Amino acid sequence: MDALTRRSFICGGAALAALAAMPAVAATGVKTLKNGKTTINLAANKALAEVGGVLELPIKKYGKVAVVRTSKGVKGFSVFNLSCPHAGVIVKRSAEGWVCSPPGHGSEFLLNGKLKVPPANSDLKAIKFSANSKTLTID
Numbered sequence: 416m417d418a419l420t421r422r423s424f425i426c427g428g429a430a431l432a433a434l435a436a437m438p439a440v441a442a443t444g445v446k447t448l449k450n451g452k453t454t455i456n457l458a459a460n461k462a463l464a465e466v467g468g469v470l471e472l473p474i475k476k477y478g479k480v481a482v483v484r485t486s487k488g489v490k491g492f493s494v495f496n497l498s499c500p501h502a503g504v505i506v507k508r509s510a511e512g513w514v515c516s517p518p519g520h521g522s523e524f525l526l527n528g529k530l531k532v533p534p535a536n537s538d539l540k541a542i543k544f545s546a547n548s549k550t551l552t553i554d
């Protein structure tokens with residue numbers, strides 16, 4: 416590996432680590448529609464412009480929800496409920512994803528909500544959504 420490649424590798428690794436540690440940000444530009452769906456204005460939520468960006472928001476019919484940018488694609492998001500599937504404790508951001516801290520029992524989840532460490536035995540519950548270049552709509 417030459418010096419430039421090694422530098423690129425190190426910088427790239429640092430960038431990924433920084434993304435993983437990005438804190439969740441409160442949402443703005445959120446509307447609840449008459450049909451019960453929730454829209455999020457993407458331009459008003461800069462956290463979702465970068466892969467690894469996280470937005471947390473309360474939605475009446477789901478409770479606390481996270482929106483995570485998982486890729487640069489127009490539909491590159493994961494939306495899921497932050498209630499732990501083990502016993503319902505709200506998970507919190509950790510350096511690498513989500514953790515169910517006391518009074519929870521220590522389950523850990525990847526940033527996209529996938530189960531990493533039990534005792535939970537399933538992912539954080541995914542929520543249906545649609546997205547275009549301007550708006551993400553949560554069903």
Ligand code: FES
Nearest residue numbers: 499501502515520
């Ligand atoms: S409630 Fe989350 S691990 Fe038990």
